[in-house]
Amino acid sequence: MPALTDRGVGRRIAYYRSVVRPKVTQRQLADAACVALGTIRKIERGERGVTDATLEAIADALGVDPVRLRTDRTxxxxxxxxxxxxxxxxxxxxxxxxxxxxxxxxxxxxxxxxxxxxxxxxxxxxxxxxxxxxxxxxxxxxxxxxxxxxxxxxxxxxxxxxxxxxxxxxxxxxxxxxxxxxxxxxxxxxxxDPVLTATVAYVRTETFFAAQAHQAGLRALEQALDAAPSASAAPAIAVRGALHMRAAVIAGRANDDSAATEHLGEARTLADRVPEDVYWGTAFGPDSVRAHEVSVAVSLGDEHVARALDVASEWKPPRELPAERRSGFYIELARAQLWAGLADDAFESLKVARHIAPQHTREHPWVREDAARLRRLKRADSDTLTNFAEWCAAT
Structure with a gap:
């Protein structure tokens, strides 16, 4: 792709680097975007062009939509x-x-x-x-x-x-x-590979979430658990734990409090046997289970929402967790906060999610729904909220 050479691109990068919270230095931006420090300096000074791929990496690191940095506004x-x-x-x-x-x-x-x-x-x-x-x-x-x-x-x-x-x-x-x-x-x-087969069952649950066929999805996960390898080595422990975590969430969506509690308990027990890590691309361990406590509480709703707020008051996902999982935690926390009448806290959580994983946050349907609701409810800080709602295409 051709490189953008407009000096305005560099000026906008420098501006957003100075206004994000927390502010970042040129070196921090270079590290986060996997771009050489000298390249960042030259782009900001307008001494060199920037390709689409580099611009998108910088935008991701800053937590802004690339449209705010580029001149072609694509x-x-x-x-x-x-x-x-x-x-x-x-x-x-x-x-x-x-x-x-x-x-x-x-x-x-x-x-x-x-x-x-x-x-x-x-x-x-x-x-x-x-x-x-x-x-x-x-x-x-x-x-x-x-x-x-x-x-x-x-x-x-x-x-x-x-x-x-x-x-x-x-x-x-x-x-x-x-x-x-x-x-x-x-x-x-x-x-x-039985472990790999079990991870496919984990991913397949997306189809049940999309169809809102939560009971069927729960049955499919329980069948996958029956067929999964015994929890002996770390990968097998992790994949069984991940299946239990996902089963707890979909049981919550099915309003099956008992099954959600049981599966979350099984996941917690398995998490105590392995360190937090990523097996075949699925994070599992004590921190992942804590994050899923919020997911399950939000899925169950009603009186369970207080549990999500309690977890968040005691614990925050560490940076070692994958960005997608960390941003998901704050997206779900924002929904719990919104339900609890904590509009300001909900907006702060959405902004944290955006900073962690902009693309994941922008495309999440809950973010659009909750940003639109916040826009209707709030009047303070309206410009910032309006910009956020426009960024994620909330209606």
Whole structure:
């Protein structure tokens, strides 16, 4: 993509760097955006251009929409939507990929791992830019691989499909998401890894959330728990715990207080046996369970909302948790605060979520709903609230 050279881009970057809370230095911005410090300095001085990819990384680090930094005023989220057809085309030919080269297995492992890091960091623009070509390459490698390599490549396909699904699901492409989950379910048995199969069951729950088929989703998760490997080694403990966490949330959406409490208790017990970590892209451990206590309380609603506020008064998600999970905590906390009549606190939580993971926050339907409600309820700080509502397209 061509580089933007307007000095106004650098001035706007410097401005937003000075007004975000907490303020960030040029070095902090460079580290957060994975851009060289010298590059940040030259961009702000107007001495060099900035590519779309670099601008979006800087905007993500600042917690602002790239539209506020660029001169062409093209919204960043439209870039993701515009790239979804390429993702759809890549998976349409999963069994008949185009001829072409495939990198060595070690390089494919690294590319899939990088996509997983982008997913847990809610870097969706990067995913949608890289995944169509990677998925095609993985399919090509799978069909051409010798028998001894096929299982591993099938596992890489599952993990890559999952990263692609994060974009499809978060950006509302539910049919594409369902197709990606079907492909995960096709490839997982080929990988011959029970832990990986269990993680696919975790992701499949998205389809039940989307359809509001909460009881059916709970049954599917309980069947997955029955089939999951016993909780002996750390990955198996983590995946069982993650299934229990998700079962607790969907039980809450189904208004099944007893099942939600039981599954959350099982998750808590398993979390005591492993450190907080990420297994196959799913964070699990004591901190993840604490975050899910808020999720479950908000799902159950009514008198349970006070529990969400109690958890938040005692604990905040540490920076070590993936950005997507941390921002999700504050999005759900904001809803609990709004229900409790704490409008100012709710808006602060939404701003924290935006700072942690802008793309995840902007595309979350609850954020739009709650920002619109806050806009109707509040009059103080109206300019800031209006800007936030416009940023996330609240109506």
């Amino acid at each position: 919204a960043a989220h439209t870039r993701v939507h515009d790239a979804l057809p390429a993702l759809s085309a890549a998976i349409a030919t999963y069994d008949l990929p185009d001829d072409g080269p495939a990198r060595p297995l070690c390089d494919l492992r690294a590319a899939v791992a990088e996509a997983a890091r982008w997913r847990v960091a809610a870097q969706y623009t990067r995913i949608v830019r890289a995944l169509p070509e990677l998925l095609t390459e993985l399919a090509r490698a799978y069909h051409a691989a010798p028998a001894e390599d096929r299982a591993e490549i099938a596992g890489l396909l599952v993990r890559a499909y999952r990263s692609a699904d994060a974009v499809a699901y978060k950006f509302g492409a539910r049919d594409l998401s369902a197709r990606l989950i079907d492909l995960m379910r096709w490839a997982a048995p080929e990988a011959g």
